[in-house]
Amino acid sequence: MVAPSYDLPDARGHFGPYGGIFVAETLIPALEELRAAYAEALKDPAFIAEFEYDLKHYVGRPSPVYHAKRWSEQLGGAQIYLKREDLNHTGAHKVNNCIGQAILARRMGKKRVIAETGAGQHGVATATVAARYGMECVVYMGSEDIRRQAANVYRMKLLGATVVPVESGSKTLKDAMNEAMRDWVTNVSETFYIIGTVAGPHPYPMMVRNFQAVVGKEAIGQMQEHCGRHPDAVIACVGGGSNAMGIFHPYIPVESVRLIGVEAAGDGLETGRHAASLNAGRPGVLHGNRTYLLQDENGQIIETHSISAGLDYPGVGPEHSWLKDSGRAEYATITDMEALAAFHTLCRMEGIIPALESSHALAYAAKLAPTLPKDKVLLVNLSGRGDKDIHTVAEKSGIKF
Amino acid sequence: MSKIQATFERLRAQRRKVLIPFITAGDPDPALTVPLMHALVEAGSDIIELGVPFSDPMADGPTVQRASERALAKGVSLRKVLGMVANFRADNNETPVVLMGYANPIEAMGVEEFAAAAFDAGVDGVLVVDYSPQESGEFAKAMQANALDPIFLLAPTSTPERVAEVAALASGYVYYVSLKGVTGSSALDVKAVTARIPELRAALGVPVGVGFGIRDAKTAGAVARAADAVVVGSRIIEEIESSTAEDVCARVRDLVIELREGIDDAMMPACAGEC
Numbered sequence: 001m002v003a004p005s006y007d008l009p010d011a012r013g014h015f016g017p018y019g020g021i022f023v024a025e026t027l028i029p030a031l032e033e034l035r036a037a038y039a040e041a042l043k044d045p046a047f048i049a050e051f052e053y054d055l056k057h058y059v060g061r062p063s064p065v066y067h068a069k070r071w072s073e074q075l076g077g078a079q080i081y082l083k084r085e086d087l088n089h090t091g092a093h094k095v096n097n098c099i100g101q102a103i104l105a106r107r108m109g110k111k112r113v114i115a116e117t118g119a120g121q122h123g124v125a126t127a128t129v130a131a132r133y134g135m136e137c138v139v140y141m142g143s144e145d146i147r148r149q150a151a152n153v154y155r156m157k158l159l160g161a162t163v164v165p166v167e168s169g170s171k172t173l174k175d176a177m178n179e180a181m182r183d184w185v186t187n188v189s190e191t192f193y194i195i196g197t198v199a200g201p202h203p204y205p206m207m208v209r210n211f212q213a214v215v216g217k218e219a220i221g222q223m224q225e226h227c228g229r230h231p232d233a234v235i236a237c238v239g240g241g242s243n244a245m246g247i248f249h250p251y252i253p254v255e256s257v258r259l260i261g262v263e264a265a266g267d268g269l270e271t272g273r274h275a276a277s278l279n280a281g282r283p284g285v286l287h288g289n290r291t292y293l294l295q296d297e298n299g300q301i302i303e304t305h306s307i308s309a310g311l312d313y314p315g316v317g318p319e320h321s322w323l324k325d326s327g328r329a330e331y332a333t334i335t336d337m338e339a340l341a342a343f344h345t346l347c348r349m350e351g352i353i354p355a356l357e358s359s360h361a362l363a364y365a366a367k368l369a370p371t372l373p374k375d376k377v378l379l380v381n382l383s384g385r386g387d388k389d390i391h392t393v394a395e396k397s398g399i400k401f
Numbered sequence: 402m403s404k405i406q407a408t409f410e411r412l413r414a415q416r417r418k419v420l421i422p423f424i425t426a427g428d429p430d431p432a433l434t435v436p437l438m439h440a441l442v443e444a445g446s447d448i449i450e451l452g453v454p455f456s457d458p459m460a461d462g463p464t465v466q467r468a469s470e471r472a473l474a475k476g477v478s479l480r481k482v483l484g485m486v487a488n489f490r491a492d493n494n495e496t497p498v499v500l501m502g503y504a505n506p507i508e509a510m511g512v513e514e515f516a517a518a519a520f521d522a523g524v525d526g527v528l529v530v531d532y533s534p535q536e537s538g539e540f541a542k543a544m545q546a547n548a549l550d551p552i553f554l555l556a557p558t559s560t561p562e563r564v565a566e567v568a569a570l571a572s573g574y575v576y577y578v579s580l581k582g583v584t585g586s587s588a589l590d591v592k593a594v595t596a597r598i599p600e601l602r603a604a605l606g607v608p609v610g611v612g613f614g615i616r617d618a619k620t621a622g623a624v625a626r627a628a629d630a631v632v633v634g635s636r637i638i639e640e641i642e643s644s645t646a647e648d649v650c651a652r653v654r655d656l657v658i659e660l661r662e663g664i665d666d667a668m669m670p671a672c673a674g675e676c
Contacts, residue, residue: 024460285504298478299509
């Protein structure tokens with residue numbers, strides 16, 4: 001039942017051929033400082049205690065696991081359970097990681113934090129913890145995303161953060177990440193870069209995963225309470241892949257549990273307008289690690305599309321690349337239209353407005369459940385709430401406020 | 402002996418320092434790259450660093466980013482850059498050419514195929530900004546198997562252990578990044594930069610070029626007193642940006658002549674201390 005222990009990455013941050021450290025020399029010492037500080041913090045009970053205290057009292061953890069009974073009955077197959085990360089403070093799983101990194105930044109004596117953001121969820125979570133810990137906060141955001149996500153930009157400003165528009169490249173998440181890296185390399189002595197997903201150079205993919213693994217650890221106990229056993233499959237959406245890595249990681253050694261990541265197929269894989277790096281990309285090097293990337297034949301990174309800004313990224317965390325190649329996890333795709341349908345269904349059937357990102361995982365569960373008997377159990381990571389998405393959904397439905 | 406090594410030895414014998422300009426291949430137009438390379442040589446450049454455009458140039462400031470975007474908009478790819486080098490070689494078989502860029506276009510082509518094609522085109526060295534030494538053992542081997550010098554970056558923040566890692570792989574020269582930041586920044590501290598060079602040169606066993614933030618002849622001269630080579634990029638690209646297709650070669654030539662004079666003047670014996 002339980003596989004030999006899983007202990008990736010190796011000392012230099014490799015998950016098989018993926019991960020690693022692919023950055024200019026100027027950043028190497030900063031990454032080494034971070035690696036050493038993180039390793040030391042993990043051995044310090046006070047660090048762990050503070051992280052757990054804030055997760056409980058500030059974020060509101062543990063987040064519940066909820067049996068979506070009406071929806072499961074309607075689908076007529078496997079039972080669907082939802083891990084309710086949408087109920088966290090700031091409305092998504094992102095805050096778990098931000099708290100971990102902010103406490104680490106303070107231990108390292110860094111007074112300034114920077115972040116990249118696409119939809120604005122990671123930016124809001126970073127601005128939130130920066131306010132909570134009294135740190136200066138600068139968030140890089142593509143000017144195109146700023147236009148699309150005005151409410152989150154205002155949220156970040158309310159929380160005291162400076163939002164810097166990024167005008168280079170495609171003016172979206174990947175360019176915001178480039179710009180945050182440039183800031184970091186310039187201000188490296190006083191600045192901590194809070195990366196929002198399980199990508200970037202080592203130790204970020206490992207560190208972010210470990211901070212997010214609280215999601216999976218809680219779920220193991222909660223599923224035991226609900227069902228007296230492990231779920232048959234765990235389903236999560238994958239952009240960079242932090243919510244998926246968080247819920248997958250504790251389940252990796254439990255071989256009976258299928259791990260299913262769901263990528264954004266946008267208008268459909270065949271149209272080329274999507275963000276499914278694992279399904280339609282090939283390995284390459286971007287943002288400090290080797291991983292599956294959406295790129296043209298000359299190795300230039302191509303622009304992606306998804307209705308959900310949080311999945312609109314041309315790469316993916318390197319551990320997902322490894323889980324795909326090794327066969328431990330499967331990666332499916334869901335189109336914009338399928339995700340929208342699942343969004344509306346969950347609103348109507350369960351009284352929960354899910355994030356469009358999470359709606360991709362829900363849509364896949366809705367496809368899978370009817371093919372399975374009623375005693376099978378699916379656990380879906382409901383990684384965020386959909387309040388931020390109501391304008392996008394309204395626009396798609398032709399509704400004006 | 403590699404062409405790069407020979408260049409450093411020739412200039413050392415003349416008690417002069419190596420001038421390495423950087424331009425992005427295909428900027429402002431693919432048809433102008435080879436003429437610009439010849440203009441750089443006429444103005445007194447010793448080695449040319451030719452940037453390979455990439456969609457996500459993480460280590461570059463806005464100037465080089467814009468150059469990269471202009472080149473990509475004109476359809477420049479790694480294979481086309483190799484074609485430009487081959488064209489340059491039709492009229493110049495002496496001046497070493499170093500390609501500088503990011504890992505992904507090279508990996509997309511395949512490291513082995515790239516190494517062979519780069520050699521055939523007449524490339525002499527390759528600097529991959531995001532290949533740190535611990536990730537580039539195989540790459541360095543493929544380069545050296547094809548008589549190409551793998552060029553590495555070092556920074557003010559590099560520890561002695563890092564310097565040793567680079568020393569084990571590097572040939573040609575090492576590019577010492579003179580400041581914390583991206584290309585085109587303007588905060589070069591000449592004293593701090595030059596203080597570290599003797600130690601680096603001794604540890605590395607190859608010449609040390611200095612770049613990032615060198616914007617005028619005076620700074621170029623001051624850096625040249627300590628370094629083996631001076632690299633100037635963003636300043637030249639600014640000149641290209643503000644030129645027309647008609648006057649770009651002449652303007653770049655004039656700028657590089659100034660830099661050359663700044664470096665040569667600084668090396669005159671009478672000038673060794675103050676000028």
